Each structure stands twice: as structure tokens, then as C-alpha cells.
Amino acid sequence: MSQVIASHRENAEVYTDPVVCKQKSLELLKEINMPNGLLPLEDIVEVGRNAETGFVWLKQKKAKEHKYKKIGKLVWYDTEVTAFVENRRMKKLTGVKSKEILIWVTISDITISDPECKKINFATPTGLSRSFPASAFEEEEEEEKK
Template sequence: MSLVSEEMKSKSEVYHGDQICQAKSKELLREIVLPNGLLPLKDIIEVGYNRETGFVWLKQKKAITHKFEKIGKLVSYATEVTAQVEKGKIKKLNGVKTKELLIWITLSDIYVDDPPTGKITFKTPAGLSRTFPVSAFEVEEDKSSVVVKETNNKVNETVAAAAAGGVKEV
């Protein structure tokens, strides 16, 4: 059962298709100041973000398990991942589990320290937590995608300016 209602969708930014959803999920992580490799989802079919409430959802074709090599941890992502986000924090997380010894443990919160210490903490609903270096969850971004993104932003600004009645120099 989905935690995302049609009413929630109507009040949110919603994107469809893996390519745009990958970009939007990384953009969201940058916006809330969390490492860009925290959500290594595959075949994303929908991403939604309600800026007013901070509610976010990501839907992928099938559940995946990802190993964060730098810390040797397995993390499972369900077909639907939901959370409340704010700067430096993901709260009320659903759909993400980590393997500790022989059992899968649900994660409920992820946060970085403010001011930054280079550490990220993962917390369970029972209140147990584990801290790792932020660098373990960062991935090198493809430089060409950054150039394309910057070009797209300039084009969008120009189109918006033209629509508002004035043309902006690029």
C-alpha cells in the first residue's frame, strides 16, 4: 500500500522517468545538504516533493540492495521510499533497511551535524544509532551532466524571463 495519496501528489512537484528522477533525487540531496550517493536507486519511476510539508517519495520498479563499499554495509531500498526532509535531516524514513550481523534493521532518521563535522548518523525507530563518515556516501558526479544541468538552468531562466516580458542576457 502506498503512503502517497492523490491529494498529496496534487500539492507536490512530481517527476516521472528514471533520467529526470535520478537528477531530481540528487538535486534534493544537495538542497538538504546530504551526500549525493545516499539514494542509489535504480529504474526510478516517480519522485515527488511537497516543499510545504517536506514530504518526499521515490518509487522504483523493484526493490534493490546496495553495498556501500567504503563502509562495507548492505542497505535495502523498497519499491517505495518516503520521508520528511529538512536541511541536514531525513526523518520518518520508510522503505530503507540496513543489514547488521544477520538481521535487517529498519532506519527511521538520517542526519548530519550542524555545524558540519564530516559525520552522518543513521537512527532506528528503537533509538539505536550508528555514525559514519559523510564521504562514504558521496559519489563522483559525471562532469558532463553538471555542464548539461548548468546549460539547462540558463535556458530555463531565459525562457522564464521571456515569458515574463523581458529577455535576459545569457
């Protein structure tokens, strides 16, 4: 367990049942008004949230790559993903990288600044950012089943 998680664990809600963990990850995204496919994690073994600090963490059995088909972007999710959350924002994000041409770029901040324009913005620790349609990050599984 990372030191950051350990420092926020006291007074946090922690879930370890895989079914409940998946449900809680989706509830979190809905609560902060983010697309439900933004964290397509599998085999989640722990979800924690400290309501006082806004800190959340999700642990999965192994790291995962996910391709967002609508925008052709490959994203990598580490075994541990952490962030401070608030309405339409995940800041100080760890454990998420996006493939840009030939290199993996760390994503540190995800925001939807204007819900009317339906754009989601991804920023790096260096301040570079890119925007995409928020619809590209909606759950894709439903479409694949059809």
C-alpha cells in the same frame, strides 16, 4: 501507491520521466545537504515532493540492495522510499534497511548534526543509532569508472 503518498500528492511536484527522476533525486540530496550517493536507486519511475509539508517519495521498479564499500555496509531500498526532509535531515524515513550482522534493521532517521565534523547519523525507530563518515555515502560510480 501508499496512503501516505496519496495524502501528500495534492500540491506536490511529481516527475515520472526516468532521466528527470534521477536528476531530481540528486538535486534533492544536494538541496538538503546530504551526500549524493545516499539514495543509489535505479530505474526510478516517480519522484514527488510536497514543498509545503517537506514530504518526498521515490519509486523504483524493483527493490535494490547496495553495498557501501568504504564502510562495508549493505543497505536495502524498497520499491518505495519516503521521508520528510529538511536541511541535513531525513525523518520518518520508510523503505530503507541496513544489514547488521544477520538481521535487517529499519532506518527511520538520517541526520548530519554538525556539518564540520562530517559525520552522518542513522537512527532506528527504537532510538538506536550509528554514525559513519559522510564521505562513505558520496557517489561511488565515478571511482569505479577509473
